[in-house]
Amino acid sequence: MPQNVNSLHSIQENTVLRYLDKMWKILPFVFLACALVEAVLFIFVNGNPLIKSDRNYLIKQWSVIQSFLPTVLSFVFYFPCYWLYKNKKSNFHMKKTYYQAILYLSATAYIFIHVGYPCLLAMYLIPIVTSCAFSKTAVTRSLKYSTFFIILYAVFQTLTEKSSYYIPISVVTEMLVIFATLITLNINDQFHENFEKMLEAMNRSQELTDKLNTDTLTGCFTREKLEKDLESSDEDVKTIAFVDIDNFKSINDKFGHDKGDFVLVKFVQIMMSESVKIYRLGGDEFLITSSLPTEKLYKKLVYKTENFKYETKKTLGHSVTISCGIISVKEFSQTEINRADQMMYKIKRTSKNLVKVLDESEE
Numbered sequence: 001m002p003q004n005v006n007s008l009h010s011i012q013e014n015t016v017l018r019y020l021d022k023m024w025k026i027l028p029f030v031f032l033a034c035a036l037v038e039a040v041l042f043i044f045v046n047g048n049p050l051i052k053s054d055r056n057y058l059i060k061q062w063s064v065i066q067s068f069l070p071t072v073l074s075f076v077f078y079f080p081c082y083w084l085y086k087n088k089k090s091n092f093h094m095k096k097t098y099y100q101a102i103l104y105l106s107a108t109a110y111i112f113i114h115v116g117y118p119c120l121l122a123m124y125l126i127p128i129v130t131s132c133a134f135s136k137t138a139v140t141r142s143l144k145y146s147t148f149f150i151i152l153y154a155v156f157q158t159l160t161e162k163s164s165y166y167i168p169i170s171v172v173t174e175m176l177v178i179f180a181t182l183i184t185l186n187i188n189d190q191f192h193e194n195f196e197k198m199l200e201a202m203n204r205s206q207e208l209t210d211k212l213n214t215d216t217l218t219g220c221f222t223r224e225k226l227e228k229d230l231e232s233s234d235e236d237v238k239t240i241a242f243v244d245i246d247n248f249k250s251i252n253d254k255f256g257h258d259k260g261d262f263v264l265v266k267f268v269q270i271m272m273s274e275s276v277k278i279y280r281l282g283g284d285e286f287l288i289t290s291s292l293p294t295e296k297l298y299k300k301l302v303y304k305t306e307n308f309k310y311e312t313k314k315t316l317g318h319s320v321t322i323s324c325g326i327i328s329v330k331e332f333s334q335t336e337i338n339r340a341d342q343m344m345y346k347i348k349r350t351s352k353n354l355v356k357v358l359d360e361s362e363e
Contacts, residue, residue: 013092016134020099023130024082027102029165031078034110046314070113074106081105095136103127104145109152124149124173125180136188142180150174217261218268218280220277226287229277230334237332239297241288242344243271246321248284255316263312263320270308273300287337294328294357301326302355321353 013122081102085095107123124146131138154170157163215226223227229235245251245263252260269280276297279287290297301324309319325344329336343358 003213017092017095020085020095023099024085027078027106028075031071031074031106034074035068038067038071070106070110073109073113074102076103077105077109089168096131096138100127100131100138100142100145103130104149106147109147112156128177128180128184131184135158136185136186139181139188140183143177146177147174150177180244215280218265220268220272220280222288223279223281225282226279229289230332230337235289235332236291237289237329239290239292239294239326239328240332240337240340241290241301241324241326242340243267243286243288243322243324244344244348245284246323251316251320259316262315266311266315267322270304270311271301275300284346289332294326298326298355298357305355322355323348323352324355326356327358 019255081098084090085098087116090098096231104124104127107126110123128139128142128146131142150170150173154166157166191317213222213228214220215222245267248260248263251263264280264284267286268280271278275292276288276290279289281287288297288301292300305322309321312318312320325340325347327336327340327343329340340358347356347358
């Protein structure tokens with residue numbers, strides 16, 4: 001899968017998960033609000049003799065169990081669903097499923113237990129609307145589930161209440177559900193459009209950052225990147241090494257700039273590893289930083305230098321050598337880099353073709 005598609009999916013998933021985390025925190029308060037409404041209705045219905053005596057009134061004969069059982073069931077469903085949602089083994093798609101499951105379970109509890117309240121069928125709009133941040137597949141799946149429960153409710157109420165009153169109510173509710181689905185699909189398209197714009201902006205920003213931080217020829221880091229790393233406190237640097245390619249100007253003069261570029265690229269390719277970072281300071285000058293102790297970096301660079309000589313001899317007909325000075329640093333700072341630079345140039349005036357650990361006597 002292309003990197004930009006992976007990035008888009010990652011942005012979408014992180015956004016949706018933040019949205020779901022907020023919704024899970026809100027749901028208990030929604031259930032409590034429903035419980036408060038149930039309490040008011042329970043007191044109102046049972047305390048009004050006119051309502052109790054009217055056999056045709058929609059909210060009649062409410063018992064305590066009937067009044068508060070939907071909220072109790074909603075909380076019973078909530079906790080295992082939330083535990084599954086927070087489980088480390090749950091992937092992104094499972095988390096969406098658990099969230100929609102609690103919505104349908106709680107909505108069904110309210111609608112089927114509160115007999116005589118067909119208007120509560122509108123609660124099946126909630127899973128559809130809240131799935132707008134998921135995907136079109138999730139929205140259409142929510143439509144199917146809501147339609148199934150609406151039909152089931154119409155059949156259940158018609159048979160138990162022996163009244164066809166619930167059929168037109170269900171038809172109207174289904175029309176509302178379809179209308180809400182169309183709106184939700186449109187919102188979903190807008191979400192995707194916004195994600196794509198965000199990704200495009202991120203890609204442009206990343207391209208500019210890469211151009212600034214990465215040397216276009218060799219692929220190693222630039223001096224600008226070094227300055228940023230010096231300001232950062234995240235760099236674990238114990239050892240630094242200054243490297244010059246010996247007689248690099250004569251290589252360009254004798255073999256041409258293409259071969260000179262080859263030498264620079266080959267040097268970075270051979271020296272690069274997980275334990276080091278390479279910065280091109282300019283021309284044929286490089287700075288290598290590492291978290292390795294001085295002796296380990298020394299052995300690594302000696303081995304890689306021999307490999308570099310072999311590769312350049314194979315291409316140019318003679319070995320290209322380097323001069324490298326390694327020092328241990330107390331802290332990764334410009335002061336330490338300047339100290340290593342001065343020590344390195346003192347050595348280069350007397351000899352070349354060496355990898356050496358520098359000590360205080362060479363300052």
